[in-house]
Amino acid sequence: MHLTEPVHIDRLSRALERIVPRFPYYQVHVRKGAFWYTLEENPRIPLPVIDSKSPCRYMPIKQRGVFPFRIRVFGRTIAPEFSHALTDGTGALIFTKSLLATYRLIDLSSSSPEYKELYREYAADPEIFLFDTPARDEEFEDAFLSHFDPTIPTPDQEKKVFHLPGKKLPIGTYRVRTGDMSVQKIIDLAKEHNASITEFLSGVYFYSLQHIQEHVFSNKIRGRWDPLSVMLPVNLRGLLPSSTMRNFFLTLNPLLDTRLGHYELDEIIQRVHHFMKTQLDHRHLKQQITRNVKGVVHPLLRISPLWVKNIGLKMIYRDFGESRFSGSISNLGRAVFPPSLEDIIETLEFVPPPSSTLGVKCGVISYRGRLRLTFGSLIEETALERLVFTTLRSYGIPIKLTGNWKGEE
């Protein structure tokens, strides 16, 4: 998040001190037990830390006293980073909005007319939790457990899919490349294809991946190619009733079987569109919930020691985690802020978390008529980013590129 003015660091620290106790489910640290890692109350208050060239890097969350989130600051930028162990994009956005609202209010006298006006404005926004309001019980809910139905069969196992090849960047580096474009133009294009923004962008993503696969597998018999699969995270709060502030998202993974031949962009977008129409259903999503929760509630697994679980979970993650996907595109949607906060926020960016399996991931967010498509990459090759942006450019969409990596384009 880039503000219009330099961040007042002391004021931000004071705002953190006020707002963090409002989110008791985030004011925690990871503790190691005999059977599980648990999140326990952390009486400390996090300090803002300086941002670095590579965002989203190692967070020592297993260390005592370390919060599974951090607020990074540099110049005019505030960059909250959250571990997925704590929450998802929705929770992080609500916390960020609440933090910013507190940042505006903190140094004002509570009896001043400006404070009262701002307070009213923020209280009216359901996505801003004010520091003087108590946390509601439903915010603590483990929504996965609430929607777990042991009678539902688990989904079929996914196939082995194509992964982007590439030489890894040095440890500790994460290349971020953001394309800034008009939301309206993307909406118009998506409408032309009878699809939503996410479906349209996923189509472009698939199309670019297909292009790379055709290049990489040019000497391999097409019948032996691995299919392409893109991970599309879905916020479950809109589909299953829950107000939890903890993690509550699942992924849909449309598949493109490139063994069958080449697909045109229009065809891909239509396939993604129809896939989403059929799969974005609470029954299908509950199947995934059942698969994920079954392991947690199984009595034998529950009593197995943590070190056994750690070994087992590593193996499960290797086979069933991100290795089931060729890429990921996560759309946080339209971020809306109260006018007084919009005045101080210039741009908003959503940097996807790094993944050593996928290499490149993509995050999308739109704010004040601008859509920002951000690629986070752990590999040296920039083919995917370049292909996505050139495909969009070929539709006449002007894109302004920014990032933390200069000189390679």
Place this chain on the structure above:
Amino acid sequence: MPYCPYCGVEVDRETTKCPLCATAIPTEGPPPLLKDEYPHKEHQLYYKRRPFTAEEKRSVFWFFSLLFSVPLTIVIVVDLLRDWLISWSLFPLVGIIGVWIGIAIGLFFRRTWLLYVLYSILIVLLSLIINTLAGAFHLFLYWNLPIIIMTALGITPCALYAKYTTRKGFNVLGMIMWAIALFCVGLDFLISANTDTHHLLQGWSIIVAAALGPVGALLMYVHYRFGKTMSFKRFFHA
């Protein structure tokens, strides 16, 4: 309002050091023109464990005091019951009190150099007391004290080198190898001087030095020859 010249954030008027990067804040002026040059390295402050508060320190201190009082009492009572004298129990008593003081030093002092000095004094004192109790002050004078001094002479340059060298790697390991080699030579000299041999050295330390010296030199060579051109982290990156 004053701004940090390094990370560009605004700070309170009374702030003298930037809370983010610890840069000294100059007197008021316009916001610095940053070229979006973010620091390359992660900020280490976040990763450091939070130091204990004064209250927590006191709690830990009392916990250890209580913990050590149990063996201390047992040892004294057993000694008294057996001989109606405090004799052999003085040795474990000195040991336990020494560890207790060591923990207290670690708890209440933060500066590295001060800790180093205090621990050195503690070790010398413990050694002196134990030897005096055993009626062997000469052992302290001819053996313990020189060995403690030699150890300190070995550790000090290694620690200073590791702290102030800009690139840490095989060079620190090389330095440690050399320090061990020199320590062995010193120990050999001490043994020869304190026993009635007519040689300056007994010879074994020369073999140790001949083995460790070139290994240390090789490590230094690898570090300074290839360190700049080759990233070991990247080379060994799995």
